[in-house]
Amino acid sequence: MTQEEVLKGGNVNHVVRMANTVRRPIGYWSPSVHELLKHLEKQGFEGAPRFLGIDDSGREILTFISGEVAGNDYPELEPYMWSDETLVGLARLLRHFHDNTIAFTPNTEYKWQLSYADDAEHEVICHNDAALYNVVFQKGEPVALIDFDMAGPGPRMWDIAYTLYTSIPLGDFAPDFSSGKMEVVPYQREKHAVERRRRIHLFFESYGVPVPNNLIEWIIERLIVLCETMKNFAVNGNQAFQKMIDEGQLARYENEIRFVKDHFEDWIEIQY
Template sequence: MVATVLHEIPLQGGDVTDGVVRIADTVRRPICRSSPAVHALLRHLEAVGFDGAPRLVGMDATGREIITFVPGTAGLTVHSVTDEALGSLAVLLRRFHDATEGFPLAGHRWEGGSNDDDVPEVIGHCDLTPENVIFQGAEPVALIDFDLARPTTRAFDVVTTLRHWAPIADPVDRHPLLRHVDVGARLRLFCEAYDLPPRTRRRLLPLARLRFGRSYEVMRARAAEGGGWARLWEDGAGERIRRAAAWLDTHEDELHAHLV
């Protein structure tokens, strides 16, 4: 009998997790301390019928988690930066948050990270960078890489998402496709598509400032542990956070005008 040889295709794009590969229609990923919580979350999402996340298959013989491969494209493209795509992403994030409402907010061990001071409402993805959203054409169809998911507020996860997608960043650090966009208009568009209440919208910019400060400290501490976080820090992640916070200070009034 001839043994089947599984062909592993390395998957790039993530900033922190090493060793992610595709085998046929599955993805194999190293586990981390939050994996049991993430696995419980993925099982919950499947049980409630949320179709915007990979399915958990199990574990392989080497101890890696097995999840389904979601076909499509990650990262920023001319299709994923449109206003229509941004609105669709807001709807997908809202659907995800709604789907987590029945999931226990206590009793699981999550990765630490910056967070809101308000009482958690949902499980947030907390890392919706362009590399963690799968598009099929111009439509965002799935969120991936839930390693940093944790209990939080809707507003905090919205701010974390808008940090990358509005984006709330100094133009020098933005992707060329987003360098000259109207950030305030994109903030408003996302909030309207998500159906974020006006009082919550008014919290977003102060919450963004809080997030910048705490993210800086969290990333600096994790960088000291080495690995992907150290590479991010060495690549200037701390400086980019500082510049984003300074840009927000300068433009807060004009951004706020779009959120009232």
């Protein structure tokens, strides 16, 4: 019998590797995600795992994509994962993913864990957790997104907002290289604001759309929904989300909302 190896991450689900496959628990959202992954395969999009079926234990079977994954090490990442090259590659990967979902027409009976509230704004399928901890790197380059459980329809900016927040990053910490090695330090306007402005513009330039005037509204709304999702799942008995709340993640994101509101003007002052 092939041995199971527990993979990094898996805050919400127990994820294991068996040979060249990944096994994950399924839920009410799984049929939608499976159809999405099959669509991406037909489109020739290589930046996502393939859906292979359901195993005897009732788990979904996905292809294993070899490479480096940060998982729960975030934000203590390898220096290259915070590089401009990675940011550019991630923006292009996200754009490629979004473009390949435009032709995907979800069945009206499909259920998703998270979808944008306004149906009129459903222009693509969003990954909804396209952060550096859900990226596979090969030879230092981002090549694939993983963990599509939270995927659902929405506008491009909905996905971009969270990717920006986690990959610029826009939280109360900053990756710092001044000591000659990568360290995670508290955000300081004097040291980090200019870099954040530059990287925001670099991301949008690489994705291929202009920086929206209401960017802060997108980011704040996305973080608010993240907090609401965490609370709603916990109230409905999801132990994984309750554990996240107990560990302080809800309080952290609520603090992050205040932080972004207080500091966002630091990052948009430069005129281009």
